[in-house]
Amino acid sequence: MKEKVLIVGSVAYDTVETAAGRVECALGGAASYAAAAASFYCLPCLVAVVGEDFEKEHLDYFAGCGIDLCGLSRVPGRTFRWSGRYLPDMIGRETLSTELNVFEDFDPELPEQLRAIPYLFLANIHPRLQGRVLEQIRPPRLTVMDTMNLWIETARDELMELLPRVDILTLNDEEARMLTGKFNLYQAARWLMDRGVKLGVVVKRGEHGSTLVTREGMGIAAAYPVEELIDPTGAGDSFAGAMIGVLAEAGDLSLPALRRAIMHGAALASFTVEGFSLDRLRGLTRRDIDDRVRSFRDLLIVE
Amino acid sequence: MKEKVLIVGSVAYDTVETAAGRVECALGGAASYAAAAASFYCLPCLVAVVGEDFEKEHLDYFAGCGIDLCGLSRVPGRTFRWSGRYLPDMIGRETLSTELNVFEDFDPELPEQLRAIPYLFLANIHPRLQGRVLEQIRPPRLTVMDTMNLWIETARDELMELLPRVDILTLNDEEARMLTGKFNLYQAARWLMDRGVKLGVVVKRGEHGSTLVTREGMGIAAAYPVEELIDPTGAGDSFAGAMIGVLAEAGDLSLPALRRAIMHGAALASFTVEGFSLDRLRGLTRRDIDDRVRSFRDLLIVE
Numbered sequence: 117m118k119e120k121v122l123i124v125g126s127v128a129y130d131t132v133e134t135a136a137g138r139v140e141c142a143l144g145g146a147a148s149y150a151a152a153a154a155s156f157y158c159l160p161c162l163v164a165v166v167g168e169d170f171e172k173e174h175l176d177y178f179a180g181c182g183i184d185l186c187g188l189s190r191v192p193g194r195t196f197r198w199s200g201r202y203l204p205d206m207i208g209r210e211t212l213s214t215e216l217n218v219f220e221d222f223d224p225e226l227p228e229q230l231r232a233i234p235y236l237f238l239a240n241i242h243p244r245l246q247g248r249v250l251e252q253i254r255p256p257r258l259t260v261m262d263t264m265n266l267w268i269e270t271a272r273d274e275l276m277e278l279l280p281r282v283d284i285l286t287l288n289d290e291e292a293r294m295l296t297g298k299f300n301l302y303q304a305a306r307w308l309m310d311r312g313v314k315l316g317v318v319v320k321r322g323e324h325g326s327t328l329v330t331r332e333g334m335g336i337a338a339a340y341p342v343e344e345l346i347d348p349t350g351a352g353d354s355f356a357g358a359m360i361g362v363l364a365e366a367g368d369l370s371l372p373a374l375r376r377a378i379m380h381g382a383a384l385a386s387f388t389v390e391g392f393s394l395d396r397l398r399g400l401t402r403r404d405i406d407d408r409v410r411s412f413r414d415l416l417i418v419e
Numbered sequence: 420m421k422e423k424v425l426i427v428g429s430v431a432y433d434t435v436e437t438a439a440g441r442v443e444c445a446l447g448g449a450a451s452y453a454a455a456a457a458s459f460y461c462l463p464c465l466v467a468v469v470g471e472d473f474e475k476e477h478l479d480y481f482a483g484c485g486i487d488l489c490g491l492s493r494v495p496g497r498t499f500r501w502s503g504r505y506l507p508d509m510i511g512r513e514t515l516s517t518e519l520n521v522f523e524d525f526d527p528e529l530p531e532q533l534r535a536i537p538y539l540f541l542a543n544i545h546p547r548l549q550g551r552v553l554e555q556i557r558p559p560r561l562t563v564m565d566t567m568n569l570w571i572e573t574a575r576d577e578l579m580e581l582l583p584r585v586d587i588l589t590l591n592d593e594e595a596r597m598l599t600g601k602f603n604l605y606q607a608a609r610w611l612m613d614r615g616v617k618l619g620v621v622v623k624r625g626e627h628g629s630t631l632v633t634r635e636g637m638g639i640a641a642a643y644p645v646e647e648l649i650d651p652t653g654a655g656d657s658f659a660g661a662m663i664g665v666l667a668e669a670g671d672l673s674l675p676a677l678r679r680a681i682m683h684g685a686a687l688a689s690f691t692v693e694g695f696s697l698d699r700l701r702g703l704t705r706r707d708i709d710d711r712v713r714s715f716r717d718l719l720i721v722e
Contacts (some may be wrong), residue, residue, distance in 0.1 A: 135602075205602050299438075299508050302646045324627035325641065336718045338628065338639040343605045375719070415639045416678070416719045 118159040119364040120184070122256070123151045123248050123357065124224055125239025127164040127188070131199035132392060135206060136346040142393035143174050145196065146239035146262070149350035150357030152382040152397045154237070155181040156405055157361030161230050163187035163249070163381050167195040167218045177398065186231050193218040195356030201225050206345050207322060226252045235364040237356060238282075240264045243274040258315075258369060260284045260360050262352070283369075286356050288320045305329030315369065318378060320352050320357070335375035340386035340412050347392045351385040354397070358384035359365045383408045422667040423487070424456045425559070426660065427466040427527055427552050428542025430473070430491070434502035438509060439649040445696035446477050447543035448499065449565070451658030452653035455687045455700045456687040457540070458484040458709055460664030464533050466490035466552070470498040470521045473692060480701065488532050496521040501563040504542035509648050513671060529555045538667040540659060541585075546577040553584050559620075561672060563587045563663045565655070571598045583615030586672075589659050591623045608632030618672065621662070621681060623655050631681050638678035643689035643715050650695045657700070686711045 125147030131140045137248040149161040170190060178185055196219035224245060234257040236419040238246040246261060261282045267275050268291055275295075279285065285308055289301060298304040305317035309331060316330030321339075328335035359381040366373050383405055390396045428450030434443045454463040464487040473493060476710060481488055499522035502515040522705045527548060537560040541549040549564060570578050571594055578598075582588065588611055593605060601607040608620035619633030624642075630636035662684040667675050686708055693699045 245614070300646065300648060302644055321627060324624060334644055334718050336641040336644070338641055341605055341630070341637055341639070343603065345603060416635050 117405055118157075118182070119231045119235065119367070120156045121154050121160050121235040121364045122163065122187075122230055122233040122253070123147050123154060123160050123237045123239065124163040124187075124246070125150065125241050125353075126196055126219060127151070127162075127170070128196040128198050128219075130171070130349060130393065131197070131212075132347055132349055133201040134207060134345075134347050135202065135204050136344075137392070138236055138401075139207050139347075139392040143177070144198065144349060144393060146350075146353040147240075148178075149353035149388060149397075150237055150239050150360075151178065152181055152394050153354040153357030153388070154361035154364075155183055156384075156400070156402050157358065157365040157380075158235070159184060160357070160361070161187055161233060163224050163226060163230065165189045165191060165218050165222045167191065167193045169196050177394075186227050187224075190375060191218050200349075202237050202348065203316050209348075224249050224252075234258070235360055236260065237360045238262065239353060239356070240267075243267050243271045245276065247278055247337055250278070257284050258360070258363060260286060260356060262286045262356055263291065265294060276311065279308065280314070282313050282372050284317040284318060285318060286318045286352070286359075287312045288322065288352065292317070292319050301327055302334070304330055316374070318356075320355060322351070325382060326355065326378055328374055329370060330374065332371045334388070335371065335378055336374075337378040337382040338412075338416070340382050340408065342389055345389050348389050349392075350388050350394070354388040355381035355385040379409055379412065380405065383412060421462040421485070422462075422538065422670070423536045424457050424461045424463050424538040424540060424667045425466065425490075425533055425536040425556070426450050426457060426463050426540045426542065426664055427549075428453065428540075428544050428565075428656075429499055429522060430467040430469050431464075431499040431501050431522075432472075433652060433696065434500070434515075435650055435652055436504040437650050437695075438485045439504065439647075440508050440695070442695040444500070446617070447501065447652060447696060449653075449656040451481075451697060452656035452691060452700075453540055453542050453663075454481065454486050455484055455697050456657040456660030456691070457667075458486055458663065459687075459703070459705050460668040460683075461538070462487060462645070463660070463664070464490055464530060464536060466527050466533065468492045468494060468521050470494065470496045473498050480697075489530050489665075490527075494521050503652075509651055512651075527552050527555075537561070538663055539563070539564065540663045542659070543570075544655060546570050546581055546717075550577065550581055556660065561586050561666060562662065563589060563659060565589045565659055566594065568594050568597060578615065582611065583617070586618040587615050587621060588616045589623060589655070589662075591655065593612045595620070595622050604630055605632055605637070607609035619677070621659075623658060625651070625654070628685060629658065629681055630684045631677055631678065633674060638674065639680055640678075640681040640685040640718070643685050643711065644718070645689050645692055646714065648692050651692050652695075653691050653697070654658075657691040659690040661680045682712055682715065683708065686715060694716035
């Protein structure tokens with residue numbers, strides 16, 4: 117019986133242009149990527165909102181992944197849409213348009229059966245909404261929270277108030293520096309733990325991998341070498357989804373378990389960026405993932 | 420009996436300002452860092468030029484490291500001086516002044532006994548000078564060459580001509596992109612091998628570690644987490660010196676040996692940046708290095 121993981125965040129339709137091509141109105145959103153990645157390890161329960169235009173094909177895809185959709189509201193209006201273009205370096209990107217649509221009034225109201233799930237991933241949404249979720253549930257065994265520069269700039273106090281309720285905070289290097297004022301990422305992570313983050317911080321460094329800093333010690337996951345990068349969208353969300361999925365599956369929050377979890381996170385992120393949207397995650401098997409993790413480990417040094 | 424490694428490049432006096440402080444006229448130069456780092460593994464033979472102002476203390480330090488100084492010329496004039504300031508992020512830096520001094524006429528003339536050494540590191544100097552060294556020696560078993568953006572811009576043809584004589588090219592990510600026009604570092608490395616680099620390419624990514632791409636496969640070394648970064652100067656040169664030193668010591672150029680070598684490179688780089696100049700390398704023991712490599716490996720994932 118797979119462990120349940122609550123995943124709260126956005127489901128969107130993305131129009132994305134990269135050096136490798138362009139997709140229109142493709143399935144996206146942080147919670148979509150996280151839930152799909154987590155589904156290889158656990159039973160994700162998705163809490164999100166979509167509009168009437170949300171396609172049955174995509175509901176079927178989620179259901180086919182074994183994702184519990186009882187927390188997915190379908191309401192009048194259009195699904196959240198985002199459109200962006202990546203710079204040729206595939207790192208920088210510009211947002212061309214954001215239509216919040218039904219996401220504008222998103223106020224997660226959790227069905228009773230989702231209020232006592234032991235693993236929680238709060239994907240990148242407004243800290244107030246993240247707080248609203250925490251109010252409704254029994255304290256999980258593990259809460260992982262993501263955030264972004266927008267909330268650091270516009271909702272800093274609300275974000276800071278949440279830290280003592282978070283076990284693992286994930287954010288990228290630039291955001292870590294912005295939030296803490298520390299250039300050194302280890303110092304930034306310590307600063308966040310001093311302000312309440314319970315277990316540790318995962319700093320996502322894109323093409324450079326990720327760094328885990330906990331009270332007990334550190335972990336480093338390089339980025340798996342991707343030779344044909346198609347679309348970086350969703351890499352960080354796939355990373356986080358796989359990470360919490362692995363932890364839930366193992367039922368282990370020790371430092372070695374966390375190191376293993378970020379390695380699986382890196383593997384899922386590497387699959388995600390090999391295609392547009394969630395294309396590459398479709399049809400992927402647990403064996404594909406384990407093979408990649410194994411070949412990944414071989415790239416690292418063993419004396 | 421330690422294996423000999425020929426190291427050709429600059430010895431300098433650096434004035435450096437970082438967020439952690441400032442040093443004036445401190446021992447520096449690519450060949451100094453590389454030779455000091457290599458000396459933990461092999462017998463470096465340093466080929467460089469210094470002026471009359473070069474202090475006996477620094478000659479004694481080199482000699483104390485077991486560095487062979489028969490190829491170090493001391494000529495009338497002042498030693499090469501460089502002065503720079505790092506930005507608060509400790510990554511960007513601005514050069515405040517460069518006085519080539521005796522380095523302006525540097526034309527490496529190798530003593531007979533240095534012409535048949537099996538391991539060669541051509542530190543970052545003009546490709547013409549690197550070529551001059553290659554003309555004088557019997558083909559080494561392993562030639563590692565470093566370069567920089569300045570030569571890519573101003574001496575590109577001369578640099579490209581050297582590639583077929585190089586086993587391992589080291590350069591940073593920005594330089595790899597500049598030289599090859601490829602954003603993807605794996606593609607950039609392949610491009611360089613297609614143009615002659617024999618064994619592989621090591622892309623140095625500063626605080627993000629390094630990536631090895633060979634014809635046989637890849638390797639990744641994260642950067643060892645440094646909590647108190649003092650001065651990034653010389654990190655890449657220490658990396659390369661340790662890398663070639665380890666390879667010479669082991670007499671092994673297999674992919675696992677190369678992966679081990681970049682890990683030692685990362686360890687030496689991490690020591691170097693913990694102090695100004697070569698301060699942190701002084702007094703370091705092989706045991707300190709092996710301990711760091713071990714704890715480094717523990718940070719990586721083992722299932």
